Amino acid sequence: MKKAITAIIAVVIIALMALGYADAAAHRSHSGGAETEVDPQEIIFEHLGDAYGWEVPFNHSQRIPLPVIVRAQDGSWHAFLSSRLADGAQYDGFQIAEGGDYNNKVVQILPDGSQYRPIDLSITKNVAGIFIAALLVLLMVFKVRNWYKKNGLKAPRRFTAALELVVDFVYTDTIRPIMGKEAPKYGPYLLTAFFFILTMNLLGLIVIFPGGANLTGNLAVTAVLALLTFLVTNLTGTKHYWKEMLWPEVPTALKCPVPLMQVIEIFGIFTKPIALMIRLFANMMGGHMVVIVFMLLIFIFGSMFGTAVGGAMTPLSVALSLFMLLLDTLVSFIQAYVFTILSTMFISMAHVHAHHE
Amino acid sequence: MELFKPEFGLAFWMFIAFLCLFGILAKWAWPFIIKSMEERADLIDKGVAYAQEAQSKLDNAKAEADKLIAEARNEQADILREAAKMRNELIEKARGEAAEEAKKVSQAAQVSLEQARKEAEKQLRTEVGDLALQIAEKVIRKNIASDDAQRALVDKYLSEVETKN
Numbered sequence: 001m002k003k004a005i006t007a008i009i010a011v012v013i014i015a016l017m018a019l020g021y022a023d024a025a026a027h028r029s030h031s032g033g034a035e036t037e038v039d040p041q042e043i044i045f046e047h048l049g050d051a052y053g054w055e056v057p058f059n060h061s062q063r064i065p066l067p068v069i070v071r072a073q074d075g076s077w078h079a080f081l082s083s084r085l086a087d088g089a090q091y092d093g094f095q096i097a098e099g100g101d102y103n104n105k106v107v108q109i110l111p112d113g114s115q116y117r118p119i120d121l122s123i124t125k126n127v128a129g130i131f132i133a134a135l136l137v138l139l140m141v142f143k144v145r146n147w148y149k150k151n152g153l154k155a156p157r158r159f160t161a162a163l164e165l166v167v168d169f170v171y172t173d174t175i176r177p178i179m180g181k182e183a184p185k186y187g188p189y190l191l192t193a194f195f196f197i198l199t200m201n202l203l204g205l206i207v208i209f210p211g212g213a214n215l216t217g218n219l220a221v222t223a224v225l226a227l228l229t230f231l232v233t234n235l236t237g238t239k240h241y242w243k244e245m246l247w248p249e250v251p252t253a254l255k256c257p258v259p260l261m262q263v264i265e266i267f268g269i270f271t272k273p274i275a276l277m278i279r280l281f282a283n284m285m286g287g288h289m290v291v292i293v294f295m296l297l298i299f300i301f302g303s304m305f306g307t308a309v310g311g312a313m314t315p316l317s318v319a320l321s322l323f324m325l326l327l328d329t330l331v332s333f334i335q336a337y338v339f340t341i342l343s344t345m346f347i348s349m350a351h352v353h354a355h356h357e
Numbered sequence: 358m359e360l361f362k363p364e365f366g367l368a369f370w371m372f373i374a375f376l377c378l379f380g381i382l383a384k385w386a387w388p389f390i391i392k393s394m395e396e397r398a399d400l401i402d403k404g405v406a407y408a409q410e411a412q413s414k415l416d417n418a419k420a421e422a423d424k425l426i427a428e429a430r431n432e433q434a435d436i437l438r439e440a441a442k443m444r445n446e447l448i449e450k451a452r453g454e455a456a457e458e459a460k461k462v463s464q465a466a467q468v469s470l471e472q473a474r475k476e477a478e479k480q481l482r483t484e485v486g487d488l489a490l491q492i493a494e495k496v497i498r499k500n501i502a503s504d505d506a507q508r509a510l511v512d513k514y515l516s517e518v519e520t521k522n
Contacts, residue, residue: 008372112438125371134378145386148393153400164394171391172398186393188383196378220363224371 011313014315038299042291046244048214048285049126052082052096057208061087064209066128070094071119072108084124094118128214130221133199170194174341179348186347193225194340201284201332205325216335219277219287226277229343234269237350244352245269272346276339287328291331294320310342488518 053063072078072093084091089099091108092139097107097115106122107115123131142307143160144163147156175190176183215221245265248255255261298317302310492514496507 096481111372117383120364121369122366123370124367126367130371130374137378138381141382141390145390148390153393153397154398168394172394180428184388184391188387189379191377191387192379192382196375216361218367219361220365220367221371223363224368224375228375228508
């Protein structure tokens with residue numbers, strides 16, 4: 001009986017999805033007249049990229065306004081809400097460029113008509129997303145801390161317990177075995193990185209307001225994270241670490257006339273964080289991209305073979321997208337964990353004290 | 358390909374946000390959480406060790422209690438045996454003493470009896486001597502002719518003496 005009800009509900013949902021698409025397509029062809037070509041690339045990059053406002057679900061024109069902070073060419077700072085620049089409007093000499101080198105970025109229109117890209121510290125969608133993620137991490141971590149403050153050493157319950165389990169998994173089972181005695185010193189950085197990345201990853205999977213910003217799928221964000229690990233690794237490295245780098249214990253022929261080993265080692269310093277940066281970026285962006293592509297299949301098929309095929313495609317697309325989103329949830333955790341464990345290893349490798357074999 | 362060009366503004370805010378988050382958490386949250394978690398792990402470890410110890414102690418206690426009970430039983434048996442022995446000894450001793458006393462009493466009785474007999478004999482002798490003397494006196498006084506008459510007389514006196522005694 002239960003199975004029968006589930007099956008009926010599923011069929012109804014699938015039918016509605018297909019009908020909804022057919023209806024929308026018919027509506028568009030009536031009102032718009034000419035069939036507009038679907039440009040998957042533009043849609044994908046619009047969804048994955050940054051914006052000066054935050055989309056509202058089911059609405060294509062209205063956006064949540066966010067502050068734009070820019071430094072004009074003459075050195076003056078300007079701050080205003082992004083709603084003033086909506087629909088290509090110009091404000092204070094600033095405009096959101098369409099096409100060109102600075103597509104979708106705020107530019108200053110100089111008196112001679114050319115575009116100048118100002119220093120842009122706007123609270124864009126992604127920046128706001130970062131702040132929201134940071135705030136969430138703060139709330140979550142303080143929830144655990146306050147539990148201990150209030151209840152001493154009693155075991156936490158519910159959500160706090162889940163958080164504590166993750167902290168325990170990352171710190172006790174990963175950081176401590178690798179770092180040993182130095183774990184309490186570097187634990188806070190690594191735990192912060194882990195929770196921040198995890199929260200950003202998961203927020204990116206939520207499609208409406210508090211989420212939806214593709215944060216860890218953005219190179220700037222992962223670059224900062226990798227840079228921090230790079231700085232921690234190299235600024236706290238021991239003498240031995242640098243000695244290994246500049247004068248490794250290998251046959252002299254490999255390091256003396258031609259500094260082969262040195263070049264490799266120093267190259268390695270930079271490849272490690274770059275690998276961190278690219279890995280997180282590519283994984284998260286790839287996941288998002290696949291989800292969008294699956295959804296777009298409906299419209300691509302629709303425009304290629306007609307509305308009926310597009311409608312028929314809907315259930316399959318939704319199912320595939322759902323599967324990818326579930327996979328991305330797993331990837332979110334895995335990538336946050338991988339970033340943390342690799343950072344832990346890089347840092348601990350920079351803390352060699354003696355040659356132990 | 359905007360996605361592959363890191364935006365300065367975004368990186369800047371990301372940097373600020375991360376540093377703020379790290380500063381706050383590293384100062385007020387993580388060390389405390391880590392410390393608490395480790396303390397709790399220690400507490401649980403200790404609790405387990407304590408429970409195990411208590412369990413083994415409990416097991417030991419049972420054995421010990423059994424041992425104590427067995428010991429107490431042994432002691433009780435010993436005490437009982439001792440008491441029985443002591444009782445027997447006491448009885449034996451009392452019996453011996455009583456026998457001794459009885460012996461003494463009977464000896465004393467014998468001695469006094471002997472004495473009494475000797476005294477009686479002595480008295481008898483003097484009395485017999487006296488009587489003999491009286492009889493001889495009477496015999497001599499009467500001067501009886503026949504020996505038979507004399508013998509009869511002696512017998513008569515003797516029996517007189519005997520009856521007197």
